[in-house]
Amino acid sequence: MPRTSIAHLFHSLNGVVEDPHLWQFDSFGEEDGLGMEAHLAPVTDVVIGATLWKEWSEYWPAQDPADPFAQWINPIRKHVISSTLPDELPWNSTLVTGDPTAYVRELRETGEGDIAVAGGITTVRTLFLAGLIDRLTLTTHPVIVGEGRRLFDESVPTTRLTLLDSARTSTGNMVLTYGLREAD
Template sequence: MSRNVTAHLFSSLNGVSESPHLFQFDAFGEEEGRRMAESLAPVSDVVIGRKLWQEWRDYWTSDAGSGDGFGDFINPVRKHVVSATLDGELDWNSTLVDGDPIPYVADLKAGEGGDIAVAGGVETVRSLFLGGVVDVLTLTMHPAVTGAGRRLFDESVPLTRLELVDSGTSPLGNVFLTYRLKGAA
């Protein structure tokens, strides 16, 4: 039985997914929290890029991150860190992804366990989604326009057809859009 691989990013209306705390701070409520909790409930492994892994490790293992529902999830879950610069043993229940992350995640997907969430960063989500190992990608589109920042689908991405598999709207005006690569069902 194959495990599901999902990715979820927050996005501005103009497609910026980098540093969502700069545009989502006033638009994350009960519906957003409920959807996030539901998506994380079956997850036993998280694939994460080095920068985000370092930021989260520093925050979620500190006093600032204690007592938070997400901290209760992210601290014990198995983390697989995509990095070309880290080496050796990692702490925080983490394993370094050795080499190309696409076959690594494909092997992880074929193994035992719960679902796999790809948490970021932008390049990690982009490469794994376009590489066909992410089953579905959910974007929470916030009603904000940002000036600058990295976009999930920037000018480096060739024409790629997606299929909308789910959508919804929150009372705060966020739109939830879940896609898969067209023809990947």
């Protein structure tokens, strides 16, 4: 049985997922943080794109070790999808070259625990549409952002999804978890 793979992105009402730290402001509360902790608790491996890995590898190792996300992200195994980074990566990271879908398919068949796909946007989109993300959670914040990259842009064909779970937070966010719908 393959390991479960998950992704969780913050999402504006008009579909923007890029740079949520610029627009989620007062709609991310303690309840959202606790939800994220529960979401990430069973995860033992993270698949991450090069851009996000660079940002996080410069930021998170220097943060307070008592920070819950720092406690989780710093020691976890990271699988970095890149064609430009050097072979040897710090921060408990392994370089993934070649086809990321083949790599994740193989990763799902080895080890224990869930696999989180942390980003970037293209990585999450590609792996989800390839059926390699079992649960895609979108926390939709009550904000219209305007410009910014969307997870599903005009390049994505009509794709049917199944709603697996839903919740509303006290700050007005909708937390919606989807899976790909099996063909009829």
